[in-house]
Amino acid sequence: MLAxxxxxxxxxxxxxxxxxxxxxxxxxxARSGENGLLWHGLGAAGALLHRGRRPVYLRAMRVTLLxxxxxxxxxxxxxxxxxxxxxxxxxxxxxxxxxxPSAHASTSFAAAGALSAALPRVPLYAAATLMAVTRPxxxxxxxxxxxxxxxxxxxxDRLL
Numbered sequence: 771m772l773a774x775x776x777x778x779x780x781x782x783x784x785x786x787x788x789x790x791x792x793x794x795x796x797x798x799x800a801r802s803g804e805n806g807l808l809w810h811g812l813g814a815a816g817a818l819l820h821r822g823r824r825p826v827y828l829r830a831m832r833v834t835l836l837x838x839x840x841x842x843x844x845x846x847x848x849x850x851x852x853x854x855x856x857x858x859x860x861x862x863x864x865x866x867x868x869x870x871p872s873a874h875a876s877t878s879f880a881a882a883g884a885l886s887a888a889l890p891r892v893p894l895y896a897a898a899t900l901m902a903v904t905r906p907x908x909x910x911x912x913x914x915x916x917x918x919x920x921x922x923x924x925x926x927d928r929l930l
Contacts, residue, residue: 772914776912776913776914777853777912779906779912779913780853780855780906780909780912780913781855781858783903783906783907783913784855784858784906784907784909785858787907793861793908796861796904796907796908797861797862797908799900799901799904800862800874800901800904800905800908801862803874803877803878803901803904804865804874805838805873805877806834806835806837806838806873806877806878806881808878808897808901809830809831809834809877809878809881809885810831810834810835812827812830812881812885812889813827813828813830813831813834813881813885814827814831815827816830816885816888816889817831820888823887823888826884826885826887826888827885827888829884829887829930830881830884830885832930833880833881833883833884833926833927833930834877834880834881834884836926836930837876837877837880837881837922837923837926837927838873838876838877840876840922840926841871841873841876841877841919841922842866842873844870844871844922845866845868845869845870845871845873846868848868848870848871849868850868850869850870850915851867851868851869852864852867852868852869852910852911853869853906853909853910853911853912855909858909859909860908860909860910861908861909861910862908862909862910864910869910869911869912869915870912870914870915870918871915871916871918871919871921871922872902872905872911872915872916872918872919872920873919874901874902874904874905874911874916874919875898875901875902875905875911875915875916875917875918875919875920875922875923876919876920876922876923876926877923878897878898878901878902878920878923879895879898879902879919879920879921879922879923879924879927880923880924880926880927881894881898881923881927882894882895882897882898882923883923883924883927883928884927898920898923899920902916902919902920903916
C-alpha cells in the first residue's frame with residue numbers, strides 16, 4: 771500500500787507543473803545540491819563574512835559532510851534502486867544508482883538545521899524543502915526517499 775502511494779506521488783510530481791523553464795530551474799538548483807555544494811558554499815561564505823559566527827558556519831560544513839558520508843553508508847546498506855517510470859524517464863543524471871535516502875534532502879536538512887543558529891530558519895528550511903522536492907520532480911527519487919532523507923539529515927544535525 772505504501773509503495774503504491776509512493777509511486778502515485780512520484781507520478782503526480784513527474785506530470786504536474788512541468789515546463790521547460792521550470793525543469794531547467796529544477797535541474798540547476800538540484801545540481802547546486804550535489805554533495806551538499808550549495809550548503810558548503812553558504813558555510814564558507816558565512817565563515818568569511820560573518821566572523822562572529824564562524825564556528826556556526828564551520829560546524830554546518832562539518833555536519834553537511836558527515837551527513838553525506840553517513841547517507842552513502844545507509845544507501846549501500848538499503849540498496850533501493852532509483853525509480854523507473856517507463857513513459858517518464860528521469861530528467862537528471864545521477865551519480866549513484868541507489869535511491870534511499872535522498873542525499874540531497876539529507877544534506878539540505880542537516881545544513882538548514884546547523885545554519886539556523888546564524889541565519890533565519892524559514893528561508894533555510896524553505897530552500898531545503900525545495901531541494902528535496904526537486905528530486906521526485908526530476909524523477910530520480912521516490913517521495914519517501916526525500917522524506918527519509920529530510921528526517922535523517924535533521925537527526926544527524928541534532929546528534930552532532
